[in-house]
Amino acid sequence: MLISQKLAISMAIWTLLMLTLIGGENVELFVIMILIGLLIIRELSSIYIRPSLAVRLDVFVQIGIVFFIGVVMRRILSILELI
Amino acid sequence: MRKRKFLRPEYSSKIIGIVFLTISIYLFLRTDYLNAGLAAAFIGIFTIFIVHIPTVEEDVALAGLKTGILSYHHLLEDLNLSQYGVIVPSHKNLTESRVFVPAGKLESIPDLYDEMSIVSSGKGKVGVSIVPPGEPLLEEAKNKMEYEIEGSDIEGGRECMGYLTQGMGLAKSFSLRKKGKEVKIRITLGRYDDFCEELRKKSTNICTRSGCPICSAYLTGASEAFFVPLKIKNFEKEDNHIKYDLEEI
Numbered sequence: 001m002l003i004s005q006k007l008a009i010s011m012a013i014w015t016l017l018m019l020t021l022i023g024g025e026n027v028e029l030f031v032i033m034i035l036i037g038l039l040i041i042r043e044l045s046s047i048y049i050r051p052s053l054a055v056r057l058d059v060f061v062q063i064g065i066v067f068f069i070g071v072v073m074r075r076i077l078s079i080l081e082l083i
Numbered sequence: 084m085r086k087r088k089f090l091r092p093e094y095s096s097k098i099i100g101i102v103f104l105t106i107s108i109y110l111f112l113r114t115d116y117l118n119a120g121l122a123a124a125f126i127g128i129f130t131i132f133i134v135h136i137p138t139v140e141e142d143v144a145l146a147g148l149k150t151g152i153l154s155y156h157h158l159l160e161d162l163n164l165s166q167y168g169v170i171v172p173s174h175k176n177l178t179e180s181r182v183f184v185p186a187g188k189l190e191s192i193p194d195l196y197d198e199m200s201i202v203s204s205g206k207g208k209v210g211v212s213i214v215p216p217g218e219p220l221l222e223e224a225k226n227k228m229e230y231e232i233e234g235s236d237i238e239g240g241r242e243c244m245g246y247l248t249q250g251m252g253l254a255k256s257f258s259l260r261k262k263g264k265e266v267k268i269r270i271t272l273g274r275y276d277d278f279c280e281e282l283r284k285k286s287t288n289i290c291t292r293s294g295c296p297i298c299s300a301y302l303t304g305a306s307e308a309f310f311v312p313l314k315i316k317n318f319e320k321e322d323n324h325i326k327y328d329l330e331e332i
Contacts, residue, residue: 002092003250004134011133012126019122030118034125047227047242048250056132 003048007057010041028071035064096134103127145278148296152216155293156286159184164211167315168292169332170306171195171212172233180218180303182293183312185210192312192332217299223251224304232307237261240308244301253297255323259305264331266313268301269324276323283320290318298325305329 014037022030042057049057077083104127110120166185169192173179176196183192183202186209193204195212203209215221224246225232232239240259248254255273260266272279275297282295289295292315294302306313309331317328 002134002252005092005096008096008126008130008133011129015122015126019118022118024116024118027117027121030121034122047246050223053133053135056135060129060132 003045004053007041007045007049007053011037014041031064031067032071035061035068038064092134096130100127100129100131103130145275148278149282152282152289152295153286155213155216156289159211159288159292162186162211164292165288166210166292168294169312169314170215170302170329171312172303172307172310174310180215180307181212182215182299182303183210183212184292189314189332213293215299215303216293216296217301217303220247220251220253220296220300221303221307224300232304234310235308237308240305243304243308247300247304253300257301261309265316266305266309266329266331268305268327268329270298270301270327272297272323272325279320279323279325290320291315294327298327302327302329 015034018030018033018037022033038057038061042054042061045057046054074083103123107120107123107127110116110123114120164184164186166187166189169183169185169189171177171181171183171192176194178197181195183195190208193202193208193210195202200212202212221243224243227246227250228239228243230239232243235242237259244257244259248257252273253275255271257271258267258269279295279297283290290298293299294315302313302315312332313329314332315327316330317326319326
């Protein structure tokens with residue numbers, strides 16, 4: 001089995017596990033947990049994956065980080081009662 | 084055996100991805116399960132973009148490997164070099180590792196240079212110095228390491244071989260042991276066992292001279308990690324288990 005296939009299966013299992021645990025309530029938490037899964041997989045697989053695959057994984061991580069920054073900004077604004 | 088086109092990972096992953104994306108669209112449009120829709124969309128997109136093989140077909144790549152090693156084999160056969168090879172790491176005048184195959188009984192390793200292939204430095208020092216067939220494979224593994232393999236000893240060697248085994252899938256497992264001046268490498272082949280057997284039928288002696296590209300990558304990795312020339316003392320193959328006994332020179 002290819003490393004990329006193992007990564008895809010691991011990420012699918014993680015996502016379904018988070019969906020089971022979080023349910024349909026908190027979308028922000030769910031997406032952040034997916035981001036955490038991505039970061040774990042990226043770190044653990046870093047020695048085994050080729051640079052081209054690492055770049056592809058990094059794109060997903062970067063999209064997740066942008067979303068995370070958005071969530072944090074939204075929380076800060078809501079604490080400051082600006083929204 | 085060649086897989087049907089749609090069973091190959093790059094195609095099957097796209098089919099699976101599209102199925103998940105279709106499920107996600109249904110969940111978004113027809114139900115209130117937002118997180119389930121997000122999960123399906125993520126799995127679909129992730130599968131489509133991650134499982135991707137921008138490379139040549141496996142049989143074409145193996146044919147390329149075979150061509151290279153058979154050329155070596157014919158060259159060494161024509162020169163009547165039947166002695167066991169010595170893997171020499173890059174030191175002194177060498178900027179890259181070499182395999183020295185002596186013509187007669189090895190007395191000591193002659194001075195080797197990058198630009199010199201035919202070595203003639205006196206009695207017991209005549210032979211051929213060739214680039215290890217597994218050097219390009221080893222380079223791939225070395226690029227993944229965070230430190231230089233040269234002189235990194237057994238830990239560095241094992242890390243590098245770990246990438247060759249798990250990262251590149253060249254073998255199922257390996258073991259690297261060192262006791263005094265003796266180094267033992269055990270490789271259990273997986274998908275490339277057929278390739279090994281086919282190659283051994285055409286060039287039996289290559290295993291004790293330089294090794295095929297797969298074994299050569301492991302042997303050169305060990306030589307560079309211990310940073311000493313390693314002479315092949317013994318080679319055995321049983322089923323898919325390969326045993327190399329080497330000796331420091």
